Amino acid sequence: MTENDTLAPGPAKADGQPPLLRAEHVQLYFPVKSGGLLGRTVGHVHAVDDVSLSLAEGQTLGIVGESGCGKSTLARCLVRLYEPTAGALRFRDTDITKLGRRGMQPFRREVQFVFQDPVSSLNPRKRVGQIVGTPMRLAGLKRDAAAARVRELLERVGLNPEHVNRFPHEFSGGQRQRIGVARALANNPRLIVLDEPVSALDVSIQAQVINLLDDLQDDFGLSYVFIAHGLSVVRHFSDQIAVMYLGKFVELSPAAELYHKPIHPYTEALLAAIPIPDPRDNRARERRVVGGEPPNPILPPPGCRFNTRCPRATEVCREVEPPLAEYAGGHLAACHHPMNVSPEEIAAATRSPLSPLSAGELMPGGSEAAALPEVPGPASP
Amino acid sequence: MTEQLLEIEDLEVSFATEDGVLRAVGGVSFTVSRGETVAIVGESGSGKSVTVMTLMGLTRSPNARFAGTARLHGEDLVSAPEDKLEAIRGKEIAMIFQDPISALSPVHRVGAQIAEQILAHEKIPRAAALERAIELMGRVGIPNARARARSYPHEFSGGMRQRVMIAMALSLSPSVLIADEPTTALDVTIQAQILDEIRQLSAEADNGVIFVTHDLGVVADIADRVLVMYAGRLVEQGSVDDIFYDPQHPYTWGLLGSVPRVDRDPPRRLPAIPGAPPSLLRPPPGCPFQPRCPHAFDRCRELPPLAPRLPDAGHLDRCWLTPDDKRALRETDGRIGLTEGAAS
Numbered sequence: 001m002t003e004n005d006t007l008a009p010g011p012a013k014a015d016g017q018p019p020l021l022r023a024e025h026v027q028l029y030f031p032v033k034s035g036g037l038l039g040r041t042v043g044h045v046h047a048v049d050d051v052s053l054s055l056a057e058g059q060t061l062g063i064v065g066e067s068g069c070g071k072s073t074l075a076r077c078l079v080r081l082y083e084p085t086a087g088a089l090r091f092r093d094t095d096i097t098k099l100g101r102r103g104m105q106p107f108r109r110e111v112q113f114v115f116q117d118p119v120s121s122l123n124p125r126k127r128v129g130q131i132v133g134t135p136m137r138l139a140g141l142k143r144d145a146a147a148a149r150v151r152e153l154l155e156r157v158g159l160n161p162e163h164v165n166r167f168p169h170e171f172s173g174g175q176r177q178r179i180g181v182a183r184a185l186a187n188n189p190r191l192i193v194l195d196e197p198v199s200a201l202d203v204s205i206q207a208q209v210i211n212l213l214d215d216l217q218d219d220f221g222l223s224y225v226f227i228a229h230g231l232s233v234v235r236h237f238s239d240q241i242a243v244m245y246l247g248k249f250v251e252l253s254p255a256a257e258l259y260h261k262p263i264h265p266y267t268e269a270l271l272a273a274i275p276i277p278d279p280r281d282n283r284a285r286e287r288r289v290v291g292g293e294p295p296n297p298i299l300p301p302p303g304c305r306f307n308t309r310c311p312r313a314t315e316v317c318r319e320v321e322p323p324l325a326e327y328a329g330g331h332l333a334a335c336h337h338p339m340n341v342s343p344e345e346i347a348a349a350t351r352s353p354l355s356p357l358s359a360g361e362l363m364p365g366g367s368e369a370a371a372l373p374e375v376p377g378p379a380s381p
Numbered sequence: 382m383t384e385q386l387l388e389i390e391d392l393e394v395s396f397a398t399e400d401g402v403l404r405a406v407g408g409v410s411f412t413v414s415r416g417e418t419v420a421i422v423g424e425s426g427s428g429k430s431v432t433v434m435t436l437m438g439l440t441r442s443p444n445a446r447f448a449g450t451a452r453l454h455g456e457d458l459v460s461a462p463e464d465k466l467e468a469i470r471g472k473e474i475a476m477i478f479q480d481p482i483s484a485l486s487p488v489h490r491v492g493a494q495i496a497e498q499i500l501a502h503e504k505i506p507r508a509a510a511l512e513r514a515i516e517l518m519g520r521v522g523i524p525n526a527r528a529r530a531r532s533y534p535h536e537f538s539g540g541m542r543q544r545v546m547i548a549m550a551l552s553l554s555p556s557v558l559i560a561d562e563p564t565t566a567l568d569v570t571i572q573a574q575i576l577d578e579i580r581q582l583s584a585e586a587d588n589g590v591i592f593v594t595h596d597l598g599v600v601a602d603i604a605d606r607v608l609v610m611y612a613g614r615l616v617e618q619g620s621v622d623d624i625f626y627d628p629q630h631p632y633t634w635g636l637l638g639s640v641p642r643v644d645r646d647p648p649r650r651l652p653a654i655p656g657a658p659p660s661l662l663r664p665p666p667g668c669p670f671q672p673r674c675p676h677a678f679d680r681c682r683e684l685p686p687l688a689p690r691l692p693d694a695g696h697l698d699r700c701w702l703t704p705d706d707k708r709a710l711r712e713t714d715g716r717i718g719l720t721e722g723a724a725s
Contacts, residue, residue: 066569203595207653207654235647236641236651270569274569275599276601277625277640278625279602282601
């Protein structure tokens with residue numbers, strides 16, 4: 001497993017420790033075929049369009065966005081369930097983008113995936129013991145040792161170890177998701193990519209699974225990439241949260257700050273759209289509903305992709321794609337007309353190296369953007 | 382607020398299955414008044430959808446058994462013969478479904494589908510019905526309605542399809558509108574648009590709305606009154622403020638506690654409800670929540686009645702604990718939630 005470790009070591013981070021996982025300008029376009037016999041490619045769905053990220057050991061990155069924004073596709077790219085059309089993935093400074101099946105093996109053990117749908121992600125004809133035990137057997141564990149470890153894991157995720165011989169359909173949704181988590185834990189991974197792991201569950205069961213994932217992270221020192229469609233669940237886990245819109249990151253922020261100080265208008269719209277389970281707070285809140293719907297990802301609008309729905313959009317937003325500007329505290333946002341930041345903060349912002357290659361040079365506060373008339377500030381919650 | 386449109390009394394629905402009789406809804410009573418939005422909250426299998434589908438006569442099947450009444454303008458919907466029900470359904474009581482793609486016909490243009498509902502109840506020319514359909518589509522916020530009326534459902538986005546459903550449900554100005562998880566399949570920004578639409582249109586029509594959902598945020602946003610269901614039973618009923626600020630049933634505390642909130646710093650651990658909902662084939666004796674309730678005691682083996690236990694009328698619950706006990710027990714970490722640990 002060592003021959004690949006020598007591949008192109010990327011620039012180490014300032015503190016010396018390389019990040020666990022890094023994505024550099026990852027792009028995934030799905031071809032759209034014409035219906036005819038020839039099946040010519042008539043366009044591309046820009047599912048993930050030049051996304052860069054970096055995840056440190058033991059940290060959680062939440063990725064949030066609405067359906068069709070490419071968050072699940074990105075998650076699958078990160079573990080190479082999909083092959084990115086461009087860009088590079090590095091795991092502990094090893095370039096894994098082009099590794100073959102054999103080269104990927106050690107990586108496969110360290111990185112696991114938990115799927116959204118606990119029904120279709122478990123083989124209905126296999127018993128729980130086999131589902132959780134197979135990864136261990138493939139890793140070379142003897143039958144008895146694997147059986148013992150399966151029981152131990154089932155117990156750890158809150159299932160009855162006596163149930164090793166049951167089939168998935170004999171469990172409830174929450175229990176099935178626990179089986180998925182146990183399977184992911186089989187070979188002591190370092191990183192688990194969770195694709196909306198609690199979306200299909202009822203609220204009371206959701207909380208149980210969230211608490212379980214929380215405990216497991218503490219106990220095993222795991223890193224998570226946590227995909228969600230809403231901002232409320234990720235808040236619980238994440239150190240960093242990325243907000244995605246139409247294939248791009250529009251904001252990447254330390255978790256707590258995102259909720260108090262959204263910089264991108266889309267993030268603010270997402271926050272404002274979530275009804276709060278508190279009638280008085282809800283009534284007191286100024287409701288600002290963002291109109292329209294996400295545009296077609298086959299023909300994304302030029303410039304900033306949110307410009308078609310954005311209340312602050314101006315000419316420059318329709319022409320120049322904004323780079324990810326880095327504000328104080330490592331808070332990144334790709335917007336020409338950022339919210340909740342003072343002119344000094346805007347002036348001090350720098351272009352982040354995570355910016356898409358296609359983004360323009362113009363930083364917020366540049367000549368055109370500065371001409372923006374005074375826009376009323378956001379209603380901070 | 383005073384005119385009662387719908388009065389449901391002791392509604393009971395059970396289905397005969399291969400494994401025995403499944404009691405999906407047991408002894409549910411509530412009313413819906415003009416201009417009021419009643420939310421039914423509960424998890425999957427709590428009987429909330431079966432309750433509203435029964436009002437529409439959609440649960441009728443050879444293996445279903447019904448008891449109790451649901452009177453709409455004095456007419457009982459539970460026992461009404463099919464032809465009578467057909468005359469009421471769509472005109473007096475209409476429903477918006479969770480999944481518009483399977484509720485709409487894939488092979489008919491949406492304008493024609495809306496017109497068909499109008500034609501089923503009114504003797505007017507087809508062209509006039511279509512004209513009304515187009516006007517309705519415009520009112521629910523579908524841009525370019527005249528052209529879009531000629532589209533098929535698959536040509537619409539999820540949010541637009543749900544608007545078509547709303548246009549169809551409101552086409553005959555029903556006095557009761559049932560919305561069964563109308564925004565569950567939608568993204569939050571679209572959900573906010575649809576909720577606004579329903580709120581505004583039902584205020585204009587001054588009808589009664591029954592809103593079924595599992596999302597407490599949506600409840601806080603849209604409801605006047607809330608019914609909490611668990612394992613086929615109503616466990617608590619009250620005004621939206623009663624339920625959120627003075628919840629009486631431990632299950633309601635658990636629900637409120639387990640919702641991650643976007644506007645507050647998260648607690649270290651979410652106060653989850655231990656265990657899983659009971660099987661409706663073999664419900665536990667007494668209170669259905671008793672096996673998961675950390676505060677259960679001997680008396681809980683007997684089913685508590687749904688009764689007012691507080692001085693303020695209209696707030697009912699199904700729990701043996703006294704209001705004082707409840708106030709002391711429901712706080713965890715400074716917020717309402719079910720205390721963990723005791724039972725698991």
